[in-house]
Amino acid sequence: MPGSDSAVMERKPWVAEATKDARLEIKDLNVYFGEGADRFQAVKNVSVKVQQGGSFGIVGESGSGKSTVLRAVCGLVESWDGEIDIDGAPVSHKRDKAFARKIQMVFQDPYASLHPRHTVDRVLSEPLKLHGFDDVDGRVLRALDDVGLGADFRFRYPHQLSGGQRQRVAVARALMLEPEILLLDEPTSALDVSVQAEILNLFADLRKEHNLTYVMVTHDLAVVAHMCDEIAVMQHGEVVEVMDVEAMRSSTPETAYTQELLKASMGYDAEFFGDS
Amino acid sequence: MTTAPVKSNVPDRAGLKAWLSSDAPTSRGHARAVQFYMGWMKLYENKLAFLGFLIILSLVLMAIFAPLLATTEPNAQDLAKRLTAPGVDGHLLGTDELGRDIWSRLVYGSRITLLIVGIVAFTAPVFGLLIGTVAGYLGGWVDQALMRLVDIFLAFPKLILALAFVAALGAGIESAIIAISLTAWPPYARIARAETLTIRNADYISAVRLQGAGVMHIIVGHVWPLCLSSIIVRVTLDMAGIILTAAGLGFLGLGAQPPEPEWGAMISAGRKFILDHWWVAAMPGMAIFIVSLGFNLLGDGLRDILDPKKSQS
Amino acid sequence: MSDTLLSVEDLWVRFPTRSGTVDAVRGISFSVGRERVGIVGESGSGKSMTGRSILRLIRSPGQMEAKSIMFNGENLLDYSERQMRKIRGHQISMVMQDPKFSLNPVHTVGKQICEALRLHTKASRREARQGALEMLEAVQIRNPERVFDSYPHELSGGMGQRVMIAMMLITDPKLLIADEPTSALDVTVQMKVLAIMDKLVQERGMGLIFISHDLNLVSSFCDRIIIMYAGRIVETCKASELHNATHPYTRGLLNALPRIEEPKGRLEALQRQDSWKQEASVDARV
Incomplete structure (x- = not known):
């Protein structure tokens, strides 16, 4: 694809352009861990922009x-500086309750993200009660339906569910407060x-139904190519490249690192990796 | 709490077992019943733990039905029959130096034992749980301050500290209970804190934080249920120690006061005749031994039953 | 075949x-x-x-x-x-998923590789050390001497897995x-x-x-x-x-x-x- 090269060129530099429809914008984000001599900068000068309804x-x-970028955005990490804007308004380090209705997150390990002693019902109804929603029962049942589980699963404990079912519950939980942005x-x-395929399909459906904006973090380039329109590549805390999905598909990324990543996720190639 | 939309109809006895071991509970109550039934089955299968459970159950029944089980009034003296050997004259376990029936005194004494055990079991662990989880979850200077307090309490030998409290509060069963509770909570705080440290960064805690839940909501609703099992196990294992501490205080004359039939005080009274009339001290000693053993067996079993790692596999 | x-x-x-x-x-x-x-x-x-x-x-x-x-x-x-x-x-040797669980944390990497070799052959201490260093080089560890004296927790995941492979292949097994x-x-x-x-397995048949x-x-x-x-x-x-x-x-x-x-x-x-x-x-x- 000859055209995609220029598309990449146009996108650079990925410093924020002043557009109005950015749902989430991160400017010069730095995140630090530890103090004193142990202080370690995990994220360096990251700037990205996520369009409304986009999947980044x-x-x-x-x-x-x-x-770490995701954790800083949702407020789980507080030791950051820079700017995080949602719908054009910067967010503070301490997040209030209303913030929870804007952004929610789905975690990596479905075995660790559900409380082992809480039933699905409790997991799903808790955010509703915290925020004083009405019609808790109805909402829980609809949410279960939305993620393809059905009412049968309502009173089960996590250990009675498979990995894929747990992740569906986690997705349902993230959607209970009707957020606009979902961090994955x-x-x-x-x-x-096979379960991954089901969950990815679910994400695609939900995005359409609920008009969601996704920010997805992964090490799997195939998944990101399937799910996202725009992709940032990070290495050692920095964004080394932002490209759109077409550039990635046509294997025309700019940096050597991205090319190596791409090659590696295509499968083993004795000639390419053998003589390193 | 809202009610379940699907009415769970409890079926007849044949279906009850299936209902209780269902994989897909239909209501909150049903889910809880299934959990409880599964725990019960595990307890039932663990023979030693079940024996411990039976011992504790008989202790409770003994305390409830004490008037029916006792052959005489616990404090009724009959000096003519003092120090009667077990089995003679209808005195199952003999009589003590004032001619009181030892069996009857043991039966009534179970009420005192249960009272001490019950109150201590509901105060010390709860207090320790609260201190430990708050310290562990908040971290920082709160953690430092609370845990140093725990260290100070832990630095004193338990019985000595209890003695000091009793000396300050005056002898009596209530003082003994307070003293034991005050000395028993620090280990629970330690356990709860250690447990909290392992779960405070778990994803499910992060998830509920993202929903905007407050600190106390998270501690009580999410951290406590996970600390509870190790605390319960520790409590049952500590029960034996608590009974012994209470008996020790009674033995030293600082716990229950005569003529209350407290087991430790009974041993204390019997030690004067231990060579000629062994049963006066031996019978309450046996009672303490059996009940302590019961709690220990149950505690060991509960460790297996409540361990989430084992129940998940 | x-x-x-x-x-x-x-x-x-x-x-x-x-x-x-x-x-x-x-x-x-x-x-x-x-x-x-x-x-x-x-x-x-x-x-x-x-x-x-x-x-x-x-x-x-x-x-x-x-x-x-x-x-x-x-x-x-x-x-x-x-x-x-x-x-x-x-x-027959076996390489598991996570080197952290397969290597003993209290011994140096070199000691463990030497032990693996000496357990199955009559190699002397000196020969074992020589063999271990050669093997570490064969798994493309740039500084074998340094890795030889390091403890498992000091290695990255990729390095740890290379060490595992070195350890498993040093006895010249027929099947991995x-x-x-x-x-x-x-x-x-x-x-x-x-x-x-791949390379090692091919070379050794x-x-x-x-x-x-x-x-x-x-x-x-x-x-x-x-x-x-x-x-x-x-x-x-x-x-x-x-x-x-x-x-x-x-x-x-x-x-x-x-x-x-x-x-x-x-x-x-x-x-x-x-x-x-x-x-x-x-x-x-x-």
Whole structure:
């Protein structure tokens, strides 16, 4: 595809352009862990922009800081500076209750993200009660229906569910407060391939139905290519490249690192990797 | 709480077992019943733990039906029959130095034992749980301050500290209970804190934080249920120690006061005749031994039953 | 591929549970020559159990049963536990998923590699050290002396897995069983580690059993593929022929994979059929 090259060129530099329809915008985000001599900068000067209704992917290997960006956005990490704007308004370090109705997150490991002693019913009704929603029963049943589980699952405990079913519950939980932005932190990497397909399809359906904006973090380029329109590649805490999905499909990324990543996710190639 | 939309109809006895072991509960109550039934089956299958459970159950029944089980009034003296050997004259376990029937005193004494055990079991662990989880969850200076307090309490030998409290509060069963509770909570705080540290960064805690839940909501609703099982196990294992501490205080004359039939005080009274009339001290000793053993067996079994790692596999 | 290294016939692995016996592996037969054989399956397919049972490493209460496990012309089932210990690590080695759990944290890497060598050969201390350093170099560790003296926790995941491979190959085994050896690693590191393993296995004319959940990876890395579902082998084929696979399960797995080069609007969800559990296992011996 000859045209995609220029598309990439146009996108650069990925410093924010002043557009109105950005749902989430991150400007010069730095995240630090530890104090004093142990202080470690996990994220360096990250700036990305996610369009309303868009699906933005962040790929990178472990330690690249990709998950940390998500955690700073949703408020689980407080030691950051820079700017995070939602619908044009900057968010503070301490988040209030109303913030919870804007952004929710789906975690990586469905075995660790559900409370082992709470039934599905409790997991789903808790956010509703916290925020004083009415019609709790109806909403719980509709949410179960939405994620393809049905009322049968309502009073089960997590240990009575399979990995895929647990992840569906986690997705339902994230949707209970009707957020506009969903942060997905490696949501399928702990699942089998066939289950991953079901969950990815579910994400696609929900995005259409609820008009959601996704930010997805993953190490799997195939998943990101399937799910996202725009992709940022991170390495050592920095964004090394932002490209759109066409550039990725046509294997025309700019940096050597991205090319290596792409090659690696296509499968083993003795000639390419053998003589390193 | 809202009610379940699907009415769970409890079926006849044949279907009851299936209903209780259902994989897809139909209401909150049903889900809880299934959990409870599964725990019960595990307890039932663990023979030693079940024996412990039976011992504790008989202790409770003994305390409830004490007037029916006792052959005489616990404090009724009959000096003519003092120090009667077990089995003689209808005194199942003999009589003590004032001619009181030891069996009857043991039966009534179970009420005192249960009272001590019950109150301590509901105060010390709850207090320790609260301190430990708050310290563990909040961390920072709160953690430092609370845990140093725990260290101070832990640095004193338990019985000595209890003695000091009793000395300050005056002898009596209530003082003994308060003293034991005050000395028993620090280990629970330690356990609860350690447990909290392992779960405070779990994804399910992050998830509920993202929903805007407050600190106390998270601690009580999400951290406590997970600390509870190790605390319960520790409580049952500690029960034996608590009974012994109470008996020790009674033995030293600082717990229950005469003529109350407290087991430790009974041993204390019997030690004067231990060579010639062994049963006066031995019978309450046996009672303490059996009940302590019961709690220990149950506690060991509960460790297996409540361990979430085991129940999930 | 005429010289068969390992031939397994009718292997079963059973686990007694509260609600009856669970069969983790149900009567599978397969063989391995001097080639790379991939065993692919989802969680619960019995692929790891298969790998472990070759070395008779099924933990109690699990039980294994087989008509025969022929290795080098001898039936491993007739071996005593003592004889098996000589086979493990010497004739057949195993690399596990996470090096952190396979290396002893309180000993240096070098000491553990030397021990592995000295356990099975009569190498002197000096020879063992020399051998270990050469092996570390062979797995492309740039500074073998330094790694030799370091402790497992000081190594990165990729480095740890290279050390594991070095340790497993130093005794010159005939067969290497690699159970998800690179799943815990980043993709780029993963490929480097695979390349090292590939090269060593080829050079020494070893057999390799590569157990993985990643169909894409296995098809590009191995010569032959065995696909397992619910304890059975549902299909076996040459890796290069995978796209012609016929079993609906294999097809379903292939279609469920998102692919970078060919976008799909929706991924095909796998429709599991009960009959797959009942079908007889495919004989994967050659």
